[in-house]
Amino acid sequence: MLNYTLRRIAIAVPTLFIIATAAFFLMRSAPGGPFDAEADLEPEVLENIRAAYDLDKPLPTQYALYLQRALGGDFGPSLVYKDFGVTELIGIGLPVSARLGLTAMALAVLVGGLAGIVAALRQNRFLDHAVMALAMTGIAVPSFVIAPVLALVFGLYLKLLPIAGWDDGAWRNMVLPVVALALPQVAIIARLTRGGMLEVLRSNFVRTARARGIAESRVVLRHVLPSAVIPLVGYLGPAIAGIMTGSLVIELIFNLPGVGRYFVQGALNRDYPLVMGIVIVYATFIITLNLLSDLAYAALDPRIRKGYR
Amino acid sequence: MSATGPGIAQSPVVGAALRGEAPQSLWRQAARRFRKNRAAMGSVVVLAVIAVTSVLVPLLWPHGIEDASWEAILVAPTLENWHWFGTDANGRDLFVRVFYGGRVSLTIGLLTTVVALSIGVTYGALAGFTGGRTDNFMMRFVDVLYSMPLLFFIIILVTVFGRNIYLVFVAIGCIEWLTMSRIVRGQTLAVKTKEYVESAVAIGLSRGEILRRYIIPNVLGPVVVYVTLLIPTNIVVESYLSFIGLGVQEPLTSWGLLISQGAGQLDTAPWLIFFPATFLAVTMFCFNFIGDGLRDALDPSNR
Numbered sequence: 275m276l277n278y279t280l281r282r283i284a285i286a287v288p289t290l291f292i293i294a295t296a297a298f299f300l301m302r303s304a305p306g307g308p309f310d311a312e313a314d315l316e317p318e319v320l321e322n323i324r325a326a327y328d329l330d331k332p333l334p335t336q337y338a339l340y341l342q343r344a345l346g347g348d349f350g351p352s353l354v355y356k357d358f359g360v361t362e363l364i365g366i367g368l369p370v371s372a373r374l375g376l377t378a379m380a381l382a383v384l385v386g387g388l389a390g391i392v393a394a395l396r397q398n399r400f401l402d403h404a405v406m407a408l409a410m411t412g413i414a415v416p417s418f419v420i421a422p423v424l425a426l427v428f429g430l431y432l433k434l435l436p437i438a439g440w441d442d443g444a445w446r447n448m449v450l451p452v453v454a455l456a457l458p459q460v461a462i463i464a465r466l467t468r469g470g471m472l473e474v475l476r477s478n479f480v481r482t483a484r485a486r487g488i489a490e491s492r493v494v495l496r497h498v499l500p501s502a503v504i505p506l507v508g509y510l511g512p513a514i515a516g517i518m519t520g521s522l523v524i525e526l527i528f529n530l531p532g533v534g535r536y537f538v539q540g541a542l543n544r545d546y547p548l549v550m551g552i553v554i555v556y557a558t559f560i561i562t563l564n565l566l567s568d569l570a571y572a573a574l575d576p577r578i579r580k581g582y583r
Numbered sequence: 584m585s586a587t588g589p590g591i592a593q594s595p596v597v598g599a600a601l602r603g604e605a606p607q608s609l610w611r612q613a614a615r616r617f618r619k620n621r622a623a624m625g626s627v628v629v630l631a632v633i634a635v636t637s638v639l640v641p642l643l644w645p646h647g648i649e650d651a652s653w654e655a656i657l658v659a660p661t662l663e664n665w666h667w668f669g670t671d672a673n674g675r676d677l678f679v680r681v682f683y684g685g686r687v688s689l690t691i692g693l694l695t696t697v698v699a700l701s702i703g704v705t706y707g708a709l710a711g712f713t714g715g716r717t718d719n720f721m722m723r724f725v726d727v728l729y730s731m732p733l734l735f736f737i738i739i740l741v742t743v744f745g746r747n748i749y750l751v752f753v754a755i756g757c758i759e760w761l762t763m764s765r766i767v768r769g770q771t772l773a774v775k776t777k778e779y780v781e782s783a784v785a786i787g788l789s790r791g792e793i794l795r796r797y798i799i800p801n802v803l804g805p806v807v808v809y810v811t812l813l814i815p816t817n818i819v820v821e822s823y824l825s826f827i828g829l830g831v832q833e834p835l836t837s838w839g840l841l842i843s844q845g846a847g848q849l850d851t852a853p854w855l856i857f858f859p860a861t862f863l864a865v866t867m868f869c870f871n872f873i874g875d876g877l878r879d880a881l882d883p884s885n886r
Contacts, residue, residue: 300743301743416863419863425849426850564730
């Protein structure tokens with residue numbers, strides 16, 4: 275296990291470094307400087323601006339400086355939101371995105387897991403087909419279609435919930451974005467859980483447990499569930515990545531002041547430091563959580579770390 | 584399906600032999616099983632209709648995709664004047680735009696998958712067949728890429744190099760090959776120990792020849808299944824990019840871009856999102872049903 279852990283960390287750390295490097299050089303290879311649009315600046319003024327953003331130094335120096343500061347959590351100034359540092363902007367957006375994402379994640383695991391368990395226990399009956407049809411819908415219809423439709427139905431027609439805005443995280447404002455964000459993951463988790471359950475339900479140790487006359491509820495709770503949820507643990511990392519990318523559009527649609535909206539705005543406005551900073555922060559999250567999820571998976575299922583996948 | 588599994592006489596190969604018929608190849612059997620799957624066959628028909636109309640409608644429809652008309656702004660769907668799906672805020676006919684968008688979305692889905700397929704199959708087969716340290720190194724590289732938030736990278740690429748449709752093709756294709764390479768490598772490892780490969784090595788065929796003639800054809804099953812699932816994934820990725828404004832640009836259009844424009848006018852003109860979203864969703868369903876059908880047809884033991 276220690277060996278496996280070290281091997282995984284040995285991949286994660288260079289990955290982050292590569293991401294930071296790739297992001298930096300891609301951004302710097304962009305045609306046109308960020309201040310081209312400013313009309314007729316005096317040459318001295320332009321020089322001063324370039325110096326303030328370190329753009330007058332040679333590229334390798336800029337890169338070293340950037341990495342050094344990024345390690346300390348400073349991603350430089352934003353080019354569009356003047357007077358704001360990238361770190362500051364991320365600090366403003368992160369609580370919103372985190373709250374949104376974590377709630378969606380909890381909802382997805384809870385609802386998806388339950389739906390998958392129920393479907394597996396009623397295999398090939400109505401409930402199973404219903405759950406799987408819904409899951410198929412959740413996978414087939416992207417969240418950027420579901421979200422506006424939810425807003426239309428519950429916001430505009432039924433007038434039950436606000437269609438946009440954050441309002442400091444009032445629950446009424448969170449319902450629609452959280453549901454829209456969670457739905458695709460609910461669908462995937464339901465499918466995964468059902469698959470895991472079915473495999474375990476057919477296994478010999480479950481047959482044995484039943485043969486010993488143990489009550490079905492106890493068989494399911496004590497024997498089936500613990501093994502059936504293992505694949506789910508391995509999926510938590512990718513699920514979080516999915517929710518993080520999903521939140522870009524959801525924050526845009528519901529006009530929420532999260533990191534995702536800054537990222538999209540930054541990309542549209544070519545605010546390179548902002549986009550780079552967010553990519554690095556999100557990548558760190560995703561890689562760390564992926565790592566944790568994989569390690570937990572390996573700890574639960576020894577076949578993984580021994581390479582029998 | 585009987586619960587006990589088919590007896591030996593029901594096995595297609597043995598059964599055919601007993602009946603004195605020539606045994607069918609695995610692919611023929613799979614095709615027969617696939618044809619019996621109603622959801623999958625229906626999906627093939629629906630997809631074919633969508634594809635053909637996407638090609639024909641923009642050619643034959645009385646309105647062009649950019650024909651703006653001041654007399655027909657935000658007209659609700661009507662049979663009058665051929666505005667079957669209504670018109671948008673510029674008075675452009677939505678019917679022709681939805682099918683034109685379908686053309687773009689389907690093309691992107693197919694082409695990006697071809698890119699991903701070529702890279703993934705070559706890479707995976709090479710890694711699996713070569714084995715040893717090379718394999719280890721190649722797959723670690725895939726692991727590294729795998730743990731990256733790749734959609735973010737597409738966004739950086741598009742931000743940096745401008746919003747160019749060809750860039751979107753390449754970026755999506757170059758990123759979606761990872762899973763493909765893993766699948767192919769796993770299959771290759773399994774196929775490589777088979778006797779027919781050993782005999783090919785024994786008669787002195789070159790490595791490239793063995794890969795092309797023995798390894799790749801025999802690992803195609805799971806690849807085919809994955810391809811039918813990758814096409815819709817790539818269509819959604821493109822729609823996602825177009826939705827946030829980084830994908831296909833006007834005057835071109837795609838389902839994602841149409842949905843994004845419709846989402847902005849949800850309250851006044853719901854048909855603007857309804858039609859492109861429906862076409863996108865139906866296409867997703869079809870590909871998913873076909874993928875499931877192919878999986879069941881190629882590997883009946885998993886049913």
